[in-house]
Amino acid sequence: xxxxxxxxxxxxxxxxxxxxxxxxxxxxxxxxxxxxxxxxxxxxxxxxxxxxxxxxxxxxxxxxxxxxxxxxxxxxxxxxxxxxxxxxxxxxxxxxxxxxxxxxxxxxxxxxxxxxxxxxxxxxxxxxxxxxxxxxxxxxxxxxxxxxxxxxxxxxxxxxxxxxxxxxxxxxxxxxxxxxxxxxxxxxxxxxxxxxxxxxxxxxxxxxxxxxxxxxxxxxxxxxxxxxxxxxxxxxxxxxxxxxxxxxxxxxxxxxxxxxxxxxxxxxxxxxxxxxxxxxxxxxxxxxxxxxxxxxxxxxxxxxxxxxxxxxxxxxxxxxxxxxxxxxxxxxxxxxxxxxxxxxxxxxxxxxxxxxxxxxxxxxxxxxxxxxxxxxxxxxxxxxxxxxxxxxxxxxxxxxxxxxxxxxxxxxxxxxxxxxxxxxxxxxxxxxxxxxxxxxxxxxxxxxxxxxxxxxxxxxxxxxxxxxxxxxxxxxxxxxxxxxxxxxxxxxxxxxxxxxxxxxxxxxxxxxxxxxxxxxxxxxxxxxxxxxxxxxxxxxxxxxxxxxxxxxxxxxxxxxxxxxxxxxxxxxxxxxxxxxxxxxxxxxxxxxxxxxxxxxxxxxxxxxxxxxxxxxxxxxxxxxxxxxxxxxxxxxxxxxxxxxxxx
Numbered sequence: 001x002x003x004x005x006x007x008x009x010x011x012x013x014x015x016x017x018x019x020x021x022x023x024x025x026x027x028x029x030x031x032x033x034x035x036x037x038x039x040x041x042x043x044x045x046x047x048x049x050x051x052x053x054x055x056x057x058x059x060x061x062x063x064x065x066x067x068x069x070x071x072x073x074x075x076x077x078x079x080x081x082x083x084x085x086x087x088x089x090x091x092x093x094x095x096x097x098x099x100x101x102x103x104x105x106x107x108x109x110x111x112x113x114x115x116x117x118x119x120x121x122x123x124x125x126x127x128x129x130x131x132x133x134x135x136x137x138x139x140x141x142x143x144x145x146x147x148x149x150x151x152x153x154x155x156x157x158x159x160x161x162x163x164x165x166x167x168x169x170x171x172x173x174x175x176x177x178x179x180x181x182x183x184x185x186x187x188x189x190x191x192x193x194x195x196x197x198x199x200x201x202x203x204x205x206x207x208x209x210x211x212x213x214x215x216x217x218x219x220x221x222x223x224x225x226x227x228x229x230x231x232x233x234x235x236x237x238x239x240x241x242x243x244x245x246x247x248x249x250x251x252x253x254x255x256x257x258x259x260x261x262x263x264x265x266x267x268x269x270x271x272x273x274x275x276x277x278x279x280x281x282x283x284x285x286x287x288x289x290x291x292x293x294x295x296x297x298x299x300x301x302x303x304x305x306x307x308x309x310x311x312x313x314x315x316x317x318x319x320x321x322x323x324x325x326x327x328x329x330x331x332x333x334x335x336x337x338x339x340x341x342x343x344x345x346x347x348x349x350x351x352x353x354x355x356x357x358x359x360x361x362x363x364x365x366x367x368x369x370x371x372x373x374x375x376x377x378x379x380x381x382x383x384x385x386x387x388x389x390x391x392x393x394x395x396x397x398x399x400x401x402x403x404x405x406x407x408x409x410x411x412x413x414x415x416x417x418x419x420x421x422x423x424x425x426x427x428x429x430x431x432x433x434x435x436x437x438x439x440x441x442x443x444x445x446x447x448x449x450x451x452x453x454x455x456x457x458x459x460x461x462x463x464x465x466x467x468x469x470x471x472x473x474x475x476x477x478x479x480x481x482x483x484x485x486x487x488x489x490x491x492x493x494x495x496x497x498x499x500x501x502x503x504x505x506x507x508x509x510x511x512x513x514x515x516x517x518x519x520x521x522x523x524x525x526x527x528x529x530x531x532x533x534x535x536x537x538x539x540x541x542x543x544x545x546x547x548x549x550x551x552x553x554x555x556x557x558x559x560x561x562x563x564x565x566x567x568x569x570x571x572x573x574x575x576x577x578x579x580x581x582x583x584x585x586x587x588x589x590x591x592x593x594x595x596x597x598x599x600x601x602x603x604x605x606x607x608x609x610x611x612x613x614x615x616x617x618x619x620x621x622x623x624x625x626x627x628x629x630x631x632x633x634x635x636x637x638x639x640x641x642x643x644x645x646x647x
Contacts, residue, residue: 052114052148052168055157055353055384056309056344062386064396064416064428066151066467066481066516068092075144077571079598079610079642081185081193081214082137083144083169089575089596091518091532091560092149092167095130097272097624097632102133104554105151106483106514107536108164109133110436110459112154115169115261117308118296118315121161122334123376123439124363126319128271129624129632131439131491132161136169138263138292140242142183142197142210145172151516152483153434153463155412156400159357159380163434163461163487171259174199174206174248180647187612187640191216204250212242218268221633222620224588225277230618230636234281235268255303263292269323276630289322309344309353328449333364351386353398363440367447374440379403392420402435406443407458410435424471434461438491442504451501459506461487467516475522485512490540495627509541510550518560526567534558549583552625556581569602588630592621611641 084101178200270281296315342355384398414432467481518532
């Protein structure tokens with residue numbers, strides 16, 4: 001009860017600050033060097049343009065949302081091997097289990113993951129342990145320009161799955177000239193990574209190509225059953241190839257783009273420990289083959305002068321997985337075809353966006369000899385308006401009509417009010433709706449391990465968020481936001497010992513309350529600090545009508561701190577994550593501490609050398625809850641060294 005009252009008090013204080021702004025209240029601040037830049041925690045500047053929050057480019061201070069941008073400079077300094085590394089290092093929690101990683105926003109895995117605005121999620125279970133997850137590490141870092149993270153519901157802009165927020169991975173666009181990079185890494189557990197990227201062209205034709213090879217033997221972990229011993233996780237090895245290619249042709253101001261990406265994995269199928277006490281992995285001795293692809297064509301009108309707001313495009317996503325382990329052989333073949341178009345108008349004080357999209361998804365599965373073949377389509381139309389109705393005030397509001405062939409038609413809407421105190425300080429309040437459909441497998445499965453429930457309802461929610469971002473001085477920036485989310489008919493599952501099968505059902509109500517705080521401070525040219533705290537409370541309506549705390553809450557109290565140092569050709573960073581308040585009924589301990597670090601040396605203008613260390617304290621912990629405590633242990637201490645050459 002105290003936590004609930006505390007959250008409400010914080011909401012009231014922030015709301016009071018927002019309402020007071022129009023009556024002369026202001027913050028004291030020092031101007032930063034450029035209108036479109038702010039200091040990051042390293043004292044350098046980051047681009048604050050955000051596309052994802054409103055489907056059109058805006059500066060961060062004009063966005064009524066809790067938004068984070070991981071820019072090119074930050075990515076290059078971090079030498080991240082995977083997208084999950086980049087998110088974790090920038091205060092975005094990530095779940096890692098076996099061979100996959102997926103993000104958590106506002107304590108929720110119902111996150112829409114996009115690449116250049118194209119959804120990558122599937123209406124199918126593709127990552128063990130979570131029906132909402134998509135493996136973000138299938139996307140090669142060599143092709144990533146920046147990552148935008150927007151917390152809060154975004155179904156009115158992007159459709160279902162965007163319940164807790166959106167992560168948009170924006171890929172690199174080739175520039176005239178030519179640049180080629182080579183990267184090689186070697187580390188613990190015989191980890192070997194190689195990367196190649198090249199891009200170039202002229203004013204009319206441009207191209208880019210990347211290739212990444214990643215290979216590693218089984219990883220080691222500390223067991224919570226015996227904290228003084230390390231064990232090897234059986235069949236946790238991987239062998240992966242990632243390829244991307246893009247070609248752009250400019251017709252004066254317009255652009256035609258052709259792109260493709262391909263992921264191929266030949267991994268061990270030790271995805272979790274079926275008996276942690278005996279170090280026994282599920283699927284022991286088996287290999288998982290995965291082929292993931294995305295192919296698209298986009299025509300962007302006014303790309304050079306107006307940006308990316310008006311376009312037509314078509315793309316196809318595919319995923320094939322074959323896991324022929326002895327007891328329960330499994331395979332699936334997924335495909336999704338999407339056609340969409342969008343138009344942007346700028347009319348005096350209004351920026352109006354309207355679009356339509358059509359998606360057809362086909363699920364084919366074979367689970368221990370039982371076939372499953374279903375398809376679904378979704379047609380939608382949306383409109384969004386950003387209205388600058390006063391010099392320092394703006395409002396974003398929009399709505400989306402979506403028709404699903406099984407669930408019928410839905411409307412989702414949102415509205416956000418933004419007050420800009422200065423060119424780099426703003427406060428906001430927003431309200432938005434979200435929808436998440438049950439998957440086809442949840443409704444219609446009839447395998448030896450799952451029984452479908454055709455009476456499942458959609459998850460529907462609404463969320464209110466209030467926050468403030470302030471660049472107080474050229475050394476200090478602060479950010480705070482609080483939210484409350486109410487979700488109806490939340491999807492959950494249970495195992496029936498009588499049938500030996502799992503089935504899904506709807507929880508009547510679910511409430512989520514949270515608080516996000518962060519501060520960046522640049523001490524001097526050499527030292528800087530970023531620190532943050534996130535509070536999360538999740539409650540579900542019990543069988544007798546009252547609300548009970550959700551024991552699966554991954555991170556009730558999440559503390560994050562990054563310390564950076566740079567001088568001449570050297571730079572270093574150390575990141576601390578401390579989580580407390582977890583239920584010991586679902587986790588091996590109620591808290592954990594993780595420490596990562598990296599050191600970089602710029603040998604010359606073309607050559608870099610670096611070293612990265614993960615879980616340096618070699619702690620035993622897990623992030624994913626499961627019926628078996630300790631089923632998804634995190635990898636233990638490991639180190640990776642690498643070099644990168646540019647020519």
